[in-house]
Amino acid sequence: xxxxxRAQKRLPVGLDDVLEAARRLDGVAIRTxxxxxxxxxxxxxxRIFLKAENFQRGGAFKFRGAxxxxxxxxxxxxxxSYSSGNHAQAVALAASLVGSSAVIVMPRxxxxxxxxxxxxxxxxxxxxxxxxxxxxxxxxxxxxxxxLTLVPPYEDPFVMAGQGTASLELLEEAGPxxxxxxxxxxxxxxxxxxxxxxxTQGGIEVIGVExxxxxxxxxxxxxxxxxxxxVPRTIADGLQVDAPGELTxxxxxxxxxxxxxxxxxxxxxxxVFLFERMKLVVEPSGAVGxxxxxxxxxxxxxxxxxxxxxxxxxxxxxxxxxxxxPSG
Amino acid sequence: xxxxxRAQKRLPVGLDDVLEAARRLDGVAIRTxxxxxxxxxxxxxxRIFLKAENFQRGGAFKFRGAxxxxxxxxxxxxxxSYSSGNHAQAVALAASLVGSSAVIVMPRxxxxxxxxxxxxxxxxxxxxxxxxxxxxxxxxxxxxxxxLTLVPPYEDPFVMAGQGTASLELLEEAGPxxxxxxxxxxxxxxxxxxxxxxxTQGGIEVIGVExxxxxxxxxxxxxxxxxxxxVPRTIADGLQVDAPGELTxxxxxxxxxxxxxxxxxxxxxxxVFLFERMKLVVEPSGAVGxxxxxxxxxxxxxxxxxxxxxxxxxxxxxxxxxxxxPSG
Numbered sequence: 001x002x003x004x005x006r007a008q009k010r011l012p013v014g015l016d017d018v019l020e021a022a023r024r025l026d027g028v029a030i031r032t033x034x035x036x037x038x039x040x041x042x043x044x045x046x047r048i049f050l051k052a053e054n055f056q057r058g059g060a061f062k063f064r065g066a067x068x069x070x071x072x073x074x075x076x077x078x079x080x081s082y083s084s085g086n087h088a089q090a091v092a093l094a095a096s097l098v099g100s101s102a103v104i105v106m107p108r109x110x111x112x113x114x115x116x117x118x119x120x121x122x123x124x125x126x127x128x129x130x131x132x133x134x135x136x137x138x139x140x141x142x143x144x145x146x147x148l149t150l151v152p153p154y155e156d157p158f159v160m161a162g163q164g165t166a167s168l169e170l171l172e173e174a175g176p177x178x179x180x181x182x183x184x185x186x187x188x189x190x191x192x193x194x195x196x197x198x199x200t201q202g203g204i205e206v207i208g209v210e211x212x213x214x215x216x217x218x219x220x221x222x223x224x225x226x227x228x229x230x231v232p233r234t235i236a237d238g239l240q241v242d243a244p245g246e247l248t249x250x251x252x253x254x255x256x257x258x259x260x261x262x263x264x265x266x267x268x269x270x271x272v273f274l275f276e277r278m279k280l281v282v283e284p285s286g287a288v289g290x291x292x293x294x295x296x297x298x299x300x301x302x303x304x305x306x307x308x309x310x311x312x313x314x315x316x317x318x319x320x321x322x323x324x325x326p327s328g
Numbered sequence: 329x330x331x332x333x334r335a336q337k338r339l340p341v342g343l344d345d346v347l348e349a350a351r352r353l354d355g356v357a358i359r360t361x362x363x364x365x366x367x368x369x370x371x372x373x374x375r376i377f378l379k380a381e382n383f384q385r386g387g388a389f390k391f392r393g394a395x396x397x398x399x400x401x402x403x404x405x406x407x408x409s410y411s412s413g414n415h416a417q418a419v420a421l422a423a424s425l426v427g428s429s430a431v432i433v434m435p436r437x438x439x440x441x442x443x444x445x446x447x448x449x450x451x452x453x454x455x456x457x458x459x460x461x462x463x464x465x466x467x468x469x470x471x472x473x474x475x476l477t478l479v480p481p482y483e484d485p486f487v488m489a490g491q492g493t494a495s496l497e498l499l500e501e502a503g504p505x506x507x508x509x510x511x512x513x514x515x516x517x518x519x520x521x522x523x524x525x526x527x528t529q530g531g532i533e534v535i536g537v538e539x540x541x542x543x544x545x546x547x548x549x550x551x552x553x554x555x556x557x558x559v560p561r562t563i564a565d566g567l568q569v570d571a572p573g574e575l576t577x578x579x580x581x582x583x584x585x586x587x588x589x590x591x592x593x594x595x596x597x598x599x600v601f602l603f604e605r606m607k608l609v610v611e612p613s614g615a616v617g618x619x620x621x622x623x624x625x626x627x628x629x630x631x632x633x634x635x636x637x638x639x640x641x642x643x644x645x646x647x648x649x650x651x652x653x654p655s656g
Contacts, residue, residue: 033361052607054607055607059607271644272644275609275644275647276609276642276643276644279380279382279383279387279608279609279610279640280607280608280609281603281604281607281608281609282607312607314604315604316599316600316603316604316647316651317651317652319603319644319647319648319651320647320648320649320651320652321648323644323645323647323648324645324648324652
């Protein structure tokens with residue numbers, strides 16, 4: 001029995017961890033709303049439930065994992081992270097909430113807005129040159145020199161468990177679902193989501209969505225081992241990873257049923273649909289699930305399907321560029 | 329006593345009408361969410377509650393008034409309306425829900441998207457030439473010839489009462505408020521809102537917001553009678569009226585404390601703030617309240633203030649144009 005094999009495997013994260021994360025996050029993370037849309041249902045022929053993590057603190061699901069990790073550390077532990085995206089702000093915010101100091105390593109050419117937002121949460125920003133320096137090494141060195149604990153964006157059981165709480169809430173609110181559709185970058189969100197979903201509703205199908213140019217997890221599943229690709233060029237900046245994580249891939253290969261891939265054009269179409277029909281601002285990485293549905297890549301016909309809208313951090317001018325290009 | 333004078337005046341709409349509208353709309357209109365934002369509160373120095381009518385059926389508060397009116401008619405009564413905006417779709421949708429036929433008079437050059445959306449609700453669209461024909465006359469003639477009941481966009485007690493239910497819900501959810509900030513076009517929304525607010529929380533200040541170019545209600549209040557201006561040029565297309573309604577002005581002059589006016593640039597800044605910080609899509613007319621707060625035109629310091637985000641019907645490409653212009 002496949003199920004028994006799964007249970008026997010010692011996975012890095014389990015349903016208990018997600019449930020414990022949910023208790024830690026209770027009253028701290030926003031229990032984000034679930035949206036439905038007659039128009040979307042008619043368009044795709046199923047009953048769709050959208051979990052709006054764009055309304056999460058920091059504008060993305062990343063707060064869940066970061067807070068779950070940081071709040072599990074000995075009080076007062078300083079933390080460090082490297083990221084140019086949503087994870088950095090999530091770590092800065094989570095650290096400020098538990099009264100810890102945070103150092104975020106960012107590329108020198110990171111958008112001023114993101115640097116300011118990170119500093120706004122009280123974090124120290126350390127710059128590196130993304131063309132000549134290795135951020136992992138800088139992060140590790142800082143951690144050693146200053147006695148900081150690194151908070152990885154996905155390669156950590158507490159981070160994965162925290163991310164899984166979004167799906168846990170969605171499943172609680174929407175009731176039984178036949179499928180769950182989740183964006184895939186490094187794999188933290190889908191690992192946590194699959195753990196929550198298969199743990200609470202055994203028969204549910206878990207479907208990951210990657211950008212076409214960055215389908216490292218799809219290739220890895222096909223190959224049966226982690227495959228590394230060139231750093232993908234895609235508008236889904238949150239999903240620009242070149243390989244799945246080790247820990248996340250252990251979970252993904254056992255619990256995820258299928259990975260589909262969407263084009264940048266399909267992502268923009270989904271962002272426009274969410275904007276015009278549902279009045280929701282969703283960033284490119286956050287819109288891949290709806291993109292897959294609208295493009296007919298997932299069979300949702302007559303099914304109850306949950307979709308994670310993972311974040312909403314896109315500048316208005318960037319959105320304007322995306323929807324004004326001929327392909328949009 | 330001013331209060332007694334008010335009570336003695338026989339206004340066209342009262343709290344009872346709003347409460348009755350709320351009962352009619354219960355389970356039909358969406359009880360839209362109320363959003364708060366630490367960032368907004370810090371920026372303006374008050375505690376702000378945003379009523380998100382962009383999530384209402386049809387994408388704007390207009391559904392409330394239209395449904396309240398149409399559902400109060402004898403069953404099967406056909407209805408007619410003229411509008412190129414949110415009211416047309418609201419009438420079409422409300423008529424379809426109660427099983428009535430609807431005829432909507434629209435300018436021949438109305439956006440295809442709006443025409444299709446109106447037809448999508450099962451309404452018949454009758455075109456007129458906005459440069460050579462009078463839509464009021466066409467609407468009235470159609471009504472007479474076909475025995476249809478006209479559903480005016482604001483000059484109607486049922487319409488005003490329906491619009492007031494948004495504020496009623498906001499006041500119920502947010503608790504006691506010191507001020508309520510509401511967009512002003514023809515005056516249906518603010519008449520209903522002021523009726524609900526002063527009727528339930530006597531001491532509350534009711535503040536209307538107009539576009540600078542279309543401050544007909546502000547001028548009318550200053551003059552003590554309805555003043556007609558040239559049709560205003562403003563991006564807030566829902567507020568492009570040249571004079572307050574007769575009935576709405578009767579309510580406004582007694583119950584509204586103050587009108588402020590915002591520039592198109594301030595409106596765009598508010599739309600960008602709502603997009604980037606709150607992940608909400610709000611159309612220009614719907615963003616005037618937040619624009620007034622961000623521009624410092626309303627004293628909210630240390631106060632609990634409700635704001636109606638009246639709608640979210642703006643095309644993605646139009647939003648892109650607005651935020652890409654140098655003034656934005």
